[in-house]
Amino acid sequence: MTERRKPYPFDQIEPKWQTLWDERCAFRAPNPGEPDFDPNRPKYYILDMFPYPSGAGLHVGHPEGYTATDIVARYKRMRGFTVLHPMGWDAFGLPAEQYAIRTGQHPAITTRENIAKFKMQLKRIGFSYDWDREISTAEPDYFRWTQWIFLQIYNSWFNPETNRAEPISTYSGADPDAVRLAYVAEVPVNWCPDLGTVLANEEVIDGKSEVGGFPVVKRPMRQWMLRITAFARRLIDELDGLDWPDGIKLLQRNWIGASEGAVVRFAVAPAQLQAGGTAEEIEVFTTRPDTLYGATYLVLAPEHPLVDQLTTQEQRDAVAAYREQVGSKSDLERTDLAKDKTGVAIGAFAINPANGERVPIWIADYVLMGYGTGAIMAVPAHDERDLEFARKFDLPIREVVQPTEGEAIGFTGDGAAINSPLLNGLATAEAKTKIISWLEDNGRGRRNIRFKLRDWLFSRQRYWGEPFPIVWREGKHEALAESDLPLTPPPLDDFKPTGTGEPPLAKARDWVRYSEAATRETNTMPQWAGSCWYYLRFCDPRNADRFVGAEAEHHWMGGSQPAGVDLYVGGTEHAVLHLLYARFWHKVLFDLGHLSKPEPFQRLVNQGMILGEDGRKMSKRWGNVVDPLDVIAEYGADAFRCYEMFMGPLEQMKPWSMKGVEGVSRFLARVWRLVMEENQAGEWVLSPAVQDVPLEKRQLKMMHASIKKVSDDIEALAFNTAISQMMVYVNEFTNAPAKPVTAMRMLLVLLNPFAPHLTSELWEILNARFPDAARDITDCAWPLHNPDYLIEDEVEIVIQVNGKLRDKMTVAIDAADADVEAAALANPKVGELIAGKTIRKVVVVRNKLVNVVAN
RNA sequence: GCCGAUGUGGCGAAAUGGCAGACGCAACGGACUUAAAAUCCGUUUCCAUUAACAUGGAGUGCGGGUUCGAGUCCCGCCAUCGGUACCA
Incomplete structure (x- = not known):
């Protein structure tokens, strides 16, 4: 097969300009303090979500967002901004480690190879990144600061008085370890027996492991947690000022999931307290305190700590059996299959504080230990789950809310309180307020807000991640000194999971032994850690003394806007986790005085997925x-x-x-071909049609309309219509006998952010013959349109009769409404259509249309 | 179930409440060519009427509404995709 002739010599142009840009460091963004830094230029920080360099290389979906940001970056530079547009690598992560397990190849090697491939691909697309700022999260120079940030978090606590993170030294309580933002807890994790390892939530799909599809069970293990829940309120509230898609804000709000309600304390019926038991009351959380009179039983989560104390002798066996049964269920069974309610009464009773009624206490797995207080008051008449449970176990159902119409039982909306002596007749909102005051006055409860958000499980039993800068001495954790950073992972030949849940790092015996008395933490951080702050490192990537220099941080992340990155583009898959985690870290560092602004990403845009040609998701x-x-x-x-x-x-x-x-x-x-033509020898030469001649009126109009449209569209990220406009521009000139050099130059400037190689080359060729412009197209200033050229003296307007298009006519621009109306009524077609009818109204829209209404 | 997004020609898509389908693809016709490719020019929402220029009607998932006028705003459905799931 012979190679098809290229429509234009892009195969020569593109490498030429890519090399030139590299040599000239054309897209270097100088930092404050550097010789070429210009304090008069405003800054603009444009960030892509950096990729995980997988072995497969980029596919066409990756560069979609990258192309969009590159266009904006090139455009903003021409508009006089100093643009920070960096790229790097999210280089720690599972696939490299899995590959290592299969082949024995060290992840550092595969990662390096993959990065080289990704970088080569990106360079071939001609992106204007400042490659001097390239970073990789797996390099010691980088993860040293990831570890340093972890220590900042570890050495802080959240002061509820100030609503901020503060150094742990400001905490006056007895046990600082109980309030640190990084803490150790025994929590249920996803244990996969077949793989012999613990999995992150995102590696578990439908209760099975993503790799291999093996069952996954919950198993309690000692884990590092980050106290993100302390920031729940701020993470919701401070979304308000951000220029993000509403859908993403909503997704985050729902994920954090604030629920307003009350905690209600139910006294345990005295006779039911078992020998040695001290529990006198049970706290439940409810969003419907107004239904308190309808609470006919309580349900505790099976794991609830009071269950042992409260269970009566007769129920012990049944309770133990039930807890056993629940504990052995996999996630899959507990969620998908177990829609059918199960549970068992523990024999004890509690007192409903509103009416003094004795209500039975049950345990059931539809109540989760991880949310609220792990206990609920069941109001079967007004909660679907409670209703289903009550019907199954024949528990009493009492209606306490009357809907405006329809059946009260099963009604979960707002209505009027009934069967509730204190509240009868009150609307739900008032009833809630009143009962909460009553609870507070009587010491039986208080107003309360709960969040769905859980603390962040931060440790992984993996090799290819950042080791924790922590050592253990006599069962207690302590921080490494900053001077001990970076803490690099030990060289290891065998990366396989141990099978016991112990991390692979435990195999490096010498590394683990820190001193005679102390051993190193062997967990590693999750992949999210490195991506939580990379946008900060880009501001000052080679700083050896600080995670980011104060001046650089202030310049790129500060400014008049509420937050730092001016435009952040990436996929929706990171709408919740990455963006939430990064905001959390940012707020901690901000509170501790390391950053200028409380939010990292001012404007966020999600690019849509690119599907395969068959309409399916692109996949091997x-x-x-x-x-x-x-x-x-x-x-x-x-x-x-x-x-x-x-x-x-x-x-x-x-x-x-x-x-x-x-x-x-x-x-x-x-x-x-507007600018070039082929000579006899088949070489491309500047076309003689390109001449220094004035533009015709309609050409001038086209040029200025295009400047306006392309500028507006780039600002709005509507690149598809910007390109359409340039196509129209080109079509306009294709058959013009002379191609005015002004119009050609203007086209090249407008097209430059989109097609930088082609336009750079043509610019250079034009300059050889018409040498009165900027040497390089990237040095050009972006043009402004002149609205005068867009004005017409005549305009075609539409004539409608009863809203239907009937004819058109040309009138003078801004013609008086009365004249337009008269002209329309004089139109023969209009006359025909309104014959025998009465004109009710004539609507004239200036320079647009006239509508004759008649019947 | 809940939350969100989307629904316009054969296809990707455009349209501050004011000419629906810009621009591109595909298809068809023409010019150039010995021929083809490339290039350039033209046609192309559907239905009906007409020998033809043309004319009429319908049309933005479905049903209502607001308005002189609705793809666009409001109410109620349906379908597809994505997220989430016993969160009290």
Whole structure:
């Protein structure tokens, strides 16, 4: 097969300019204090979600967001901003470790190879990253500071008085370890017996391991936790000022899940207290304290600590059996299969504080230990789950809320209180307020807000991650000194899980032994750790003394806006976890005085997924993965970039189409041929049609309309319509006998952020013949449109009769409404249509239309 | 179940409440060519009427509503996709 002739010589142009940009460090962003730093230029920080460098390399989905940010970066530079546009690698992580387990290849080696491949691919697309700022989370120079930040968190606590993180030294209580933001707890983790390891939540799908599909069970283990729940309120409230999609804000709010309600204390019926038991009351959390009179039984989570004390002799065996049964259930069984309610009464009773009634206490696995107080008051008449449970076990159901219409039993909305002496007749909102006051006055409860958000399980039993800068001495943890950082993982030949749940680092006996009396922590941090603060390191990536220099941080992350990164683009898959974790770390560091602003990412945009040509998700399995390098080899990087943006709105999911790439490639070739032509020898030379001549009126209009449209569209990230406009621009000039050099230059400038190689080359060629402009197109200032050129003296307006289009006419711009109305009524078609009818109204919209209403 | 997004030609898509389908793909026709590719020009929502220029009607998932006028705003459905799931 002979190679098809290239529509224009992108295969020569693109490497040429990529090399030049590299040599000139064309996209270097100087920091304050550096010689070429210009304090008069405003800063603009444009960030991509950096990739995990997998073995498969990039597919065309990755560069979608990267292309969008690159266009904005190039555009903002031309608008006079100093743009920080960096790229790096989220280099710790499971796939490299799994690969190591299979092949014995050290993860550091595969990671290095994968990074090299990713970087080469990105460079071939012509992105304007400041490669001097490249970072990798797996390099000691980087993870040293990840460990340092962990120590900041470890050495802090959340002071509820000030609502801020503070150094642990300001805590006056007896046991600082009980309030640290990083703490150790025995918590249930995802234990996968077949893999012999603990899995992160994100590695568990439908109760089975992502790798291999083996069952996963909950098992309590000693784990490091981060106290993110202390920041729940702020993480919700401080979303308000951010320029994020509403859907993402909502997702985060729901994930954090604030519920307003009350804690109610139920006294345990005295005779029921067992020998040695001290529990006198049970705290429940409810969002419907107004239904207190309808609480006909209590349910505790099976793991609730009071269960042992409260269970009566007769019920011991049944309770033990039930707890055994629940404990052995996998997640899958407890959620998916176990929709059917189960539970067992423990024999004890409690007193409903509202009416003094004795109500039975049950345990059931539909009540979760991890939420609220791990105990509920069941109001079967007004809660679906309680109703189902009560019906199954024949427990009493009392209606206490009357809906405006319909059946009270099973009604969970707001209504009027009934059968509730203190509250009768009150609407739900008032009833809640009143009963809470009553509870508070009587010492039986208080107003309370609970969050769904759980503390962050921060340790992994893995090799390829940041080791904790912690040692254990006599069963107690203590921090390493900052001077001991970075703490590098030990070299290890055998990365396999131990099978016992003990981390692989435990195999490095010498490394683990810190001193005679102390041993190192052997857990490692999760992959999220490195990505929690990489945007900060980009501000000052080579700083050896601090995680980020104060001046650099202030410059790039400060400013007049509420937060630092001006534009952050990435996929929705990180809408919750990454963005929440990063905000949390940022707030801790902010509270401790290390940062200028409380929020990291001011403006967030999610790019939509690119599907395969068959409309399915791109995957090896379907064989529909497209490699950017293949596209670039055939059509060039500029066509690749433009097509990625021309496909449709950035946020939308859309399928790939090679035919579409071809179309965009034809457009770029037309741009090339506006300026170039082939001579007899088949060489491309500057076309003689390009002349220094004035523009015709309609050409001037086209030029200025395009400046306006392309500028507005880039600001709005509507790249597809910006490209459409440039296509129209090119079509306008394609058949013009002379191509005015002004118009050609203008087109190149507008197109430059999208197709930087092609436009750089043509700019250079034009400069050889018309040498009165900037030497390099990247030095050009972005143009401003002149609205005067967009004004017409005449305008075509639409004539409607009863809202239907009937005819058109041309009138003078801004013609008086009365004149337009008269002209419309004089129109023969209108006359025909309104014959015999009465004109009720004539609507005239200036320069748009006239609508005659008649019947 | 709950939350969110989306629904417009054969396809990707455009449209501050004011000419629905810009721009591109595909298809078809023409020019150039010995021929093809490439390039350039044109047609292309559907239905009906007409020899033809053309004319009429319908049309943005479905049903209502607001308005002189609705793809766009409001109410109620349906479908697809994504997230989440006993959170009291």
